[in-house]
Amino acid sequence: MSNFEALRWQMSASPIGYHPSSWSSIGGSLDAQPELLVFLQFLKPSGSRSMIETFSRSSRVAAINAVFVSFCFPRGIHVKRTSPLPRAPSPRPIRYDVYGGSTLSKTCTAPSSRPSSPNWHFIEVDRLEKKIIIGEERCSMDAVRSIPHRLALRNIDSIVKEIEKIRRHHETTINERHYHHASERPRKIDKSSRLDQLSKRLQEYAWSAEPLAKERAIDEALRLSVEDEDLRLVFQSRFFYYSTIQATFGRQHNFFRHDNDKVHDLWSTVLSTCASANSESRYLELNYLKLADSLKHDHHSFIAARYLRHVLDSRLSGNELYFLVKLWHHYLDFALKIARTIAIGQRLKLFQYYIIEWPIFNECLQVLPLGVLKIAFAPARQIGYLALRLINIGSRSLVPNFFSIFYGKPTLALEGLNSGFQPSSEKLSTYRFSFRHLPLYHGALLNSVSDSDPKKVSFGRGKFFEGTVLEASSLWPQYFGVLGVVSKYYGSGILLIGSSLFYLASCKKDNAVRANASAITALNTFFSRSIEELQSNIPDGQALAAFLVESFAAIDLYCQNAVETFNGLAGYVDISPIRLKTIRERIEVPSIPLFDNVPYLRRFTMNGHVYLASDFLPEPPVMVMGGFDVNNDLIVDTMSLGGELVIWLRIYGSLSPFSSGGHYPIHATDDHYVAAVKSQHIYYFTSVEEDASSVTYKDELGEEHSTSDFFVLAQRHEDTKFEWREFWPKRDPSYSAASESARRDDEHLESLLKSLVEFRPQMLECR
Incomplete structure (x- = not known):
């Protein structure tokens, strides 16, 4: 075993590491160190013919030190060429630095005589003089300290990989x-x-x-x-x-x-x-x-x-x-x-x-x-x-x-901004993110702050909030402020007073005026800040403001109406039907959960009476009671719809009767619209006429009730079309289930109706 091999073996077996001065015992000429020759041949540029001259003892020790680090720690060090590799002979020598890579501030045991700052070891290849220069420079202590730690971590990783392989x-x-x-x-x-x-x-x-x-x-x-x-x-x-x-x-x-x-x-x-x-x-x-x-x-x-x-x-x-x-x-x-x-x-x-x-x-x-x-x-x-x-x-x-x-800030891919910002749909491509969740989490944080002592909360400023939608200097907080308002009326409905198009309120009518004032304030803040950004000379700010305004307008026709009627805001953005449709396809807008879970409505027409349901059977389940011919006396129609395509209109009949002007309510029949009454978490569906102040519905026990507080189901956008398609006794060829769960519901309902047809003769015999 050569001296160099012995030292390499000794060092690899030791967890502590040696000071370079302890390597000076390796003597002899460079010709006696074959590993060094191999290493130098590896370092030389392609095509060069290097000649190794005689070195002093200190230079030889420096060379061995450099080779040792590179040879024993092939993955733990870096070899860096600090001057470019020439294609032709150059008077400037090519220099290679051999050093310990990234540092880890950990201590290690070493002789007390070790200097506070050890040396970099470098190798220069002078192609004109045909010689190699090996030298030293002062370096950071961390580079040497990191070597045993890096070796230990590498060994642990190797052990783990082998265990996983076995x-x-x-x-x-x-x-x-x-x-x-x-x-x-x-x-x-x-x-x-x-x-x-x-x-x-x-x-x-x-x-x-x-x-x-x-x-x-x-x-x-x-x-x-x-x-x-x-x-x-x-x-x-x-x-x-x-x-x-x-x-x-x-x-x-x-x-x-x-x-x-x-x-x-x-x-x-x-x-x-x-x-x-x-x-x-x-x-x-x-x-x-x-x-x-x-x-x-x-x-x-x-x-x-x-x-x-x-x-x-x-x-x-x-x-x-x-x-x-x-x-x-x-x-x-x-x-x-x-x-x-x-x-x-x-x-x-x-x-x-x-x-x-x-x-x-x-x-x-x-x-x-x-x-x-x-x-x-x-x-x-x-x-x-x-x-x-x-x-x-x-x-x-x-x-x-x-x-x-x-609370991560969504990233937007901006396109074509070098030619100047223009309100064009080709200028901005959006990153897919959820409009359902971000405003909910933003609003929940604001509520938690209001529940605690707001004076003790430094909110929206400082490095803590960088990269989030909570950053006060960003337009996102104002945008989520208006989305929070929208999310409220998707849960409680848009309250209609006369012909008002954008009157928002919470579930309690006593808070209607206050809720409407809060909504208008949030809208004014967001729209005013957006106009400032759109009038600025910062392309990124212009594009973000345009996209957020367009995204707000894409939610429903009421949001679009608000953009169109606010101080010329529509002139800065693209709210054409094609643009808004494209945005709706890319983002998740607020939705009604009821129709996310059950994406359809049923209409049961029996002996001239109409029953509506958003699930398997209407309330009460009159079909199973018999008394009619399922084939001749029953017609079942189905309307496919989604929670992102409809909206609730909240009607307080005691304040103002229902008026369909300016809205697009969904027809239950030719002269009635789909309505519902919510009791806790249950929706009881019924129908309502124009100018009605109350509705009548039946609960699951068949008991009839009347109320002036009800909902009317309406289209969210003008260009959406909903149609009733026949399901029983004949199925419309153009009908198809809106989801896998709807398909299973169709199968269950069809199976029930067929079993009632088979069971009807037995019922008649019993009578």
């Missing part, structure tokens, strides 16, 4: 591994096996005095144990005494204690059932209380949360999805409680009773479903209060994904 993690999912563990008897790991040897090496790094290596080794052991139940059993005996986890306030809990086995088994079975693809499973329902308790337990919460992160990523459905949402709400409440405790300074009490891993909570947020399910998993009220607590704490780094997911 366990075939690249071929199976986490759920499948837990399923196989539950369905097969776990095999004991041979002490002499490669897997056991690797776990022992990972254990040694977990016991290391180097904090960075220790943290990485423990974190990987925890991750592998959650993702593979068999590996947890392998690691349990090795990590029992010292594999601890650092919690929020420094409290340590052992992940591999045997009294935690029940928690591991409980959550492992959850992941196992996720792999079985059985949507009818009742495991989450039957074990809900145990699972919920583990998420808040003093010793088990951080264990349960690591499993919960993978369950959230399993995309459950049906009954299991319902209980998963409940579990997540449970954990969200827990996080909110701890954040509140931190915000008010009760750290000693938190240290004694609670524990949560914010990084794991952050990962859970990242895998939450998008689209319609997002609001189910993340209720606006809870998100608003949690945002307030994090603002009070003053640290976005605690849960970095939170504000980017719920």
